[in-house]
Amino acid sequence: MFDTNVPASCPAHAPKDHPKIPEAKVGILISNLGTPxxxxxxxxxxxxxxxxxxxxxxxxxxxxxxxxxxxxxxxxxxxxxxxxxxSIWNEEADESPLMTITKQQHAAITETMTARYGDSVMVDYCMRYGNPSTKSKVRAMIAAGCTKILFVPLYPHYAGATSATANDEFFRVLMSEKWQPATRTIAPYFEHPLYIEALAQSVERAYAAADKKPDILVCSYHGVPERYLREGDPYHCQCQKTTRLLKDRLGWGDTAITTTFQSKFGPEEWLKPYTVKEVARLAEEDGKTNIAVIAPAFSSDCIETLEEINEEIKESFEEGGGEHFTYIPCLNDDAAHIAALSAVIEDNLKGWLD
Structure with missing residues (x-):
């Protein structure tokens, strides 16, 4: 069913008694992990x-x-x-930080896309788990007249447990639609120059604000079982390349930056080194008592960054003898991040909107 609250007209060359339908638009649907x-x-x-x-x-x-x-x-x-x-809840808005930040990202991307394409686009956001659901937002876009939808999972790197499951849910929703819109999904953007630039700028700001320059930058990525790498998931390789590209952009040597993985769950081995153990080892064995931690795989600060990194991982570092722990926030709605996401979106709209 079409939304009766949006502008509608009779299609060109159709009989005068043809039902009015909404003017065709291109939908841009950004998707984040989710929140309770x-x-x-x-x-x-x-x-x-x-x-x-x-x-x-x-x-x-x-x-x-x-x-x-x-x-x-x-x-x-x-x-x-x-x-x-x-411990991290946004009490004022009564929602999780991930929800607050996703709304901010949505508002900023909407402003950019509207300035670029005018009324030809409709921008919205959804969650893979929880609300607002992917199903509700896809149906709202179709009802508003979106005959094409670009689906944008907010994950720089591809992983089966992130990008793929978001796409799965998007495709499942389309399976129940009588009139499916044309659709596209974005490719991983972990090596996009503007994404690397946004990361580098955030590091430079944090280092400039520090009383003492950190001994090392720990790039902590969300982990997955090691088995996934053997089964063909490219996530591990993409994370390693992100660290290398960030190091090159900053002009640093190999000893100034390292890659780790966090959030292990279950009995099997996950990608190593584990962040929670490696930060303690850096302090105990390498004498690096002043570190900075960044989470390049997360587009928004969330439970894994604000609680796990800033509390559990920080505590492990201090118990190992660490003295100064700097957490560098996710890119969130930083202007450079929005510019990177907007560039990715515009690249994927070519041929639909130019």
């Missing part, structure tokens, strides 16, 4: 249940995984995860 609606037990359980039931995230046999998830993990974890979210 609140920090209470049931909100957390719904969110975690959806997230941890995704076979792209946890690919163990459902016959083994689902009883463990439903009977044990989802009985306990909502309490600990709720406490972690409460």
């Amino acid at each position: 609606d609140n920090t209470d037990y049931w909100s957390m359980r719904r969110y975690l249940g959806q997230f941890l039931s995704d076979r792209r995230v946890i690919d163990y046999s459902p016959w083994i995984w689902q009883p463990l998830l439903q009977l044990i993990i989802l009985s306990k974890r909502p309490f600990t995860s709720g406490a972690a979210y409460r």
Whole structure:
């Protein structure tokens, strides 16, 4: 059904009694990971249940995984995860920081795209898990007359557990549409010059503001099981290249920057070195007691950066003898980041809008 609140007209060359339809637009739908609606037990359980039931995230046999998830993990974890979210919750807006930042990114991208393309585009945002759902936003775009949709997962690097599952959900929604719009998805943008430039500028600002220059910059990426690399997932290689490109842009030597991986979950081995252990080792064994940490794989600050890095990983570093810990925020709605995302979007709109 079309949205009756948007401008509509009879198609050219159609009979006069043809139903009016909305003017054709191009939709730009940015997608982030997701967030619980609140920090209470049931909100957390719904969110975690959806997230941890995704076979792209946890690919163990459902016959083994689902009883463990439903009977044990989802009985306990909502309490600990709720406490972690409460420690970073945006109380004023009553939402998670990821939601606040995604709204800010959406507003900035909308302003840029509207200035570039006028009323020809409609920009919106959705979440892979939680609200607003991908389904609700795709249907709203179709109802508003979007005959083409560019889907933009906010992940610089490709991974099955991030970009691929966001795309999966987008395609699942389209399967139920009678009249599907033409669609495109963006490629990973981890090596885009403007993305690297935005990262470099954020590092330079942080180092310029520091009382003492950090001994090393730790690039902490969200981890995945090592098995995924052997099975063909390119994520590990793309992360390593991001660190190298950032190092080259900053003009640094190899010893000034390193790559680590965080957020290990479950019994199997994940990509190494683990950030939580490596920061302690840097202090204990290498004597690097003044470090900075950046999270290039995250487009928005979230539970993994504000709570895990700034609390758990910082604590591990200090217990290892570390003295000065600097967390460099995600790019969020920084102007250079919005410029990079806008350039990626414009590249992918070519042929549709020029």
